[in-house]
Amino acid sequence: MRAINLGRIGVFVFLLVGASVAGAFHPDIYEPRVPPELLEELQDMDNPYPASPERIEAGRKIYFGKGLCVTCHSKNGKGVRLPGHSPRDFTELKWQELRTDGEMMWILRNGSPGTGMPVRVGKVISEEEGWNVIHFIRTFSQGN
Numbered sequence: 001m002r003a004i005n006l007g008r009i010g011v012f013v014f015l016l017v018g019a020s021v022a023g024a025f026h027p028d029i030y031e032p033r034v035p036p037e038l039l040e041e042l043q044d045m046d047n048p049y050p051a052s053p054e055r056i057e058a059g060r061k062i063y064f065g066k067g068l069c070v071t072c073h074s075k076n077g078k079g080v081r082l083p084g085h086s087p088r089d090f091t092e093l094k095w096q097e098l099r100t101d102g103e104m105m106w107i108l109r110n111g112s113p114g115t116g117m118p119v120r121v122g123k124v125i126s127e128e129e130g131w132n133v134i135h136f137i138r139t140f141s142q143g144n
């Protein structure tokens with residue numbers, strides 16, 4: 001009886017340590033970064049604006065300008081190395097395929113808890129500017 005209990009505790013501690021290490025470093029860049037209970041809803045959320053050249057250009061201005069995105073995500077979208085948790089590589093095709101506009105919007109509105117990603121929408125840019133910058137982020141997958 002005692003041995004079984006110790007065994008269970010061991011497994012529990014193992015899971016706990018494993019989860020906290022994964023949580024601290026997010027080694028998997030494909031792992032969703034939004035609260036799990038909102039994932040489905042956010043994946044269904046579409047960008048309300050078309051990816052027109054004007055909107056992509058407006059998004060580019062935000063990225064290099066008042067959004068300050070370039071300071072962490074770098075000119076080419078690959079991101080700069082940051083202590084603790086570096087940004088995703090926006091040029092990574094699989095990441096582009098998996099990550100939806102709705103998930104990105106949640107991150108822009110809330111930041112990415114536990115990382116250096118700050119709140120942007122509602123603080124330094126508007127909702128519409130947020131959707132435009134998401135259109136711009138999509139262009140990194142085309143080698144721009």
Ligand code: HEC
Binds near residue numbers: 068087103107108
């Ligand atoms: C101070 C540094 C910093 C700034 C400024 C910043 N970011 Fe980030 N961003 C990060 C980091 C670090 C991550 C990685 C967090 C994570 O894994 O979710 C991140 C994550 C993201 C993600 C989510 C990636 C994913 O996998 O879902 C998006 C989208 C994003 N940033 C867009 C932007 C945009 C757009 C701007 C400008 C309006 C911006 N960021 C400004 C540091 C920054």
